[in-house]
Amino acid sequence: MRIGILTISDRASRGEYEDASGDAIETWLTRTITSPWSSDRRIVPDGIEPVRSALTSLCDRNHADLILTTGGMGPAPRDLTPETMQMVIERELPGFGELMRRVSLETVPTAILSRQMAGTRGHTLIVNLPGKPASIDVCLDAVFPAIPYRLDLIGAGRIETDPHVCCAFRPS
Numbered sequence: 001m002r003i004g005i006l007t008i009s010d011r012a013s014r015g016e017y018e019d020a021s022g023d024a025i026e027t028w029l030t031r032t033i034t035s036p037w038s039s040d041r042r043i044v045p046d047g048i049e050p051v052r053s054a055l056t057s058l059c060d061r062n063h064a065d066l067i068l069t070t071g072g073m074g075p076a077p078r079d080l081t082p083e084t085m086q087m088v089i090e091r092e093l094p095g096f097g098e099l100m101r102r103v104s105l106e107t108v109p110t111a112i113l114s115r116q117m118a119g120t121r122g123h124t125l126i127v128n129l130p131g132k133p134a135s136i137d138v139c140l141d142a143v144f145p146a147i148p149y150r151l152d153l154i155g156a157g158r159i160e161t162d163p164h165v166c167c168a169f170r171p172s
Contacts (some may be wrong), residue, residue, distance in 0.1 A: 001037035001157035003029065003067050004058035006044065006051075006095070008081055009131065015079040016056050021070035021081065024133035028140050029068075036159040038093035044077040046071070055088045059124040065156035066147065067124060071131040081128055082115040089119030093150070094165075096127055100139040108135065118143075123156045127151060145169050 007013075007022040022041055029037070040062055044050040051072065059066040072081030086092075096118035104111030110129075116139070118127040127143065129136050148159040148168040161168045 001031075001035060002063060003039050004062065004064040004067035005038055005039050005041045006058065006067060006158040007042070007056055008044055008046055008051055008069060010045045010078065012071075013043050014051075019043055019127075019133050020133050021136060024136045025068050025070060025129065025140075028137055032140075032144065032161050032165045033159055034162050035158060037157075038160070043055075046080060048080050048084050051081055051084040052087055055084070055121075055126065059088070059121045059126075064124050065151055066159075067073055067126040069126065069130055070129045070136060073115050073128055073130060075115075082117055085117055085119060085126065085128060086124055089121050091120045092122070093118040093125075094144075096143050099142050100129070103138055103142040104130065107138065108132075111135075120150075120154055123154050125150055125154060125156060141166070 005022050005025050007019045012019045042054050044054045058067050072079045094154045097116040101111055116128045129139050144166050147171045
C-alpha cells in the first residue's frame, strides 16, 4: 500500500514554517492503518502546475494507491487545488467533500468556504483535506470508513484498519 501525502502551501514549500498538516495526516494514518503501508510525502507551492505535476507523478509514476492532499482548498486567489483536481481525476466522488464540509461545520463556521473533494485516477483515490491539522482529524474520522472499500473497487492496494480507531465498511 503506497500512500501519497501532498501538502500544498506556498509558505511551507519555501520552508517558512513546518508542515504540521502533513504530520497530522501521517500521525492519523499510523494510528489507524494496521496493514503494511509506506508514505511518499511532498510539499509543493499553491498553483495549478505544481499541484498537477505532483498528483500525476504520484499516480502515474509512483503508483500511489491513495493520495491525501492538504491545503489549497479555500477561497483565496491562489487556492487552486479543486481546479487542478478537475484536470487530474477521471471520476469525481462528491460525497467525500459534502461529508467533510458537514462535519467541519459542527466546529468551524467558515468550513462552508472550503472546497474539499475527492476523485479517482486509474487505481488511485485522491482525497483533498483541509489545511488545519485539527480539521484533518475531523475529516479523516468522517470519510476514512469508506476509503478501504473504495480502494478495493478501483483495484488499489488493500487497507486494514484498527476497528477501535476507524471501523472500515466493506459490504458482505
